[in-house]
Ligand code: UD1
């Protein structure tokens with residue numbers, strides 16, 4: 245069966261009270277629409293068709309080539325929205341899924357079950373319903389005495405009796421594609437709102453003696469659309485819990501999962517430990533046995549095995565195995581710490597490589613630098629990488645000892661095995677195995693390279 249998926253996302257989302265279109269509001273680190281798009285791909289194996297309208301360019305820019313798009317110029321109702329999307333699917337689809345872009349919690353398994361039921365029951369329309377104590381805002385599912393679905397009535401059009409019905413239309417459907425295509429143009433605008441209602445099709449199918457099946461969802465949370473920032477916060481919490489539970493079941497320890505936030509694209513190995521108030525976002529991967537937190541923020545970074553990161557911020561960085569960071573370290577874009585690096589309190593590293601075993605214990609800034617193996621970077625060392633115009637490079641070779649409070653005025657190179665005295669201002673290259681100090685630093689004597697041989 246060729247399965248198409250149309251996601252309706254043209255509406256404004258007025259109740260969000262935001263400049264940002266509703267479907268671009270993030271759940272954890274990802275715009276909510278991308279959850280729907282990802283789920284769609286998992287269910288159908290292909291890109292969904294997004295119906296966009298309000299802030300269409302912004303939505304298209306964010307989602308990119310992960311979806312195909314249809315523009316609905318005017319939001320004339322859910323039936324109209326699906327109708328404008330039909331040209332994108334009618335030539336090839338046997339069945340058409342329809343969902344909304346504001347339901348990020350909808351699971352792939354739930355959609356698969358819908359599609360499977362659709363096939364098994366040979367229904368013309370298979371839909372999800374939801375049973376809620378408060379039916380406000382939803383279309384009511386109408387059933388006959390035998391329990392067969394006979395239609396959906398919108399709240400505004402419902403009689404007081406119908407309004408009491410608690411089985412509600414979730415807005416998630418699987419349609420026979422040819423039947424859908426033929427019947428969409430027959431929807432008449434609602435006399436009250438003037439909109440073309442998609443659920444009108446249910447009554448039409450029933451009138452033609454076709455089968456319509458409604459499946460109540462197990463978990464109402466999955467199908468509650470996000471309309472306000474209160475819903476957004478609730479959905480974020482549910483997603484957070486889902487992701488955390490998935491990782492805990494996969495062998496990750498979280499000492500306080502309520503305060504741990506992990507984005508959907510993060511990958512964690514077994515025996516990772518995450519301490520309280522820690523966030524891992526973007527395409528971050530963490531190797532076995534690594535401990536992160538408390539109070540750490542990791543973005544789009546690759547972290548090796550048996551690392552330890554405490555009270556620190558790590559963004560777009562690479563940490564090899566056995567790296568120890570923090571408390572209060574900041575690793576910025578392009579920081580690469582090789583195996584066994586120790587980076588202690590109040591350090592900042594940007595666009596720099598620190599070789600294996602290098603230590604940078606206290607209060608240092610390293611930017612645009614290439615640092616070899618087993619270098620000691622004394623407290624308060626600064627690479628003066630920016631001269632006001634250009635970013636310049638600092639090179640420190642293996643086994644160098646940088647004395648406390650050294651300023652390295654880039655571009656500059658410190659040769660292998662060299663040493664700087666405390667408080668040096670290094671403006672010129674230091675040859676290998678040379679002690680230099682002073683302001684500006686001058687070579688004072690040659691050091692033995694015995695330790696090295
Ligand atoms: C709809 C259903 C209702 C159901 C409820 C579940 C209709 C007429 N009613 O009502 O039975 O209980 O969903 O949430 O379908 N959209 C477009 N273009 C449009 C209109 C809407 O893309 O022209 C999109 C919106 O962005 C939104 C979704 O479709 O994501 C639902 O539209 P909305 O107007 O919120 O429908 P409801 O009133 O919630």
Ligand code: CA
Nearest residue numbers: 344381469471
């Ligand atoms: Ca809605």
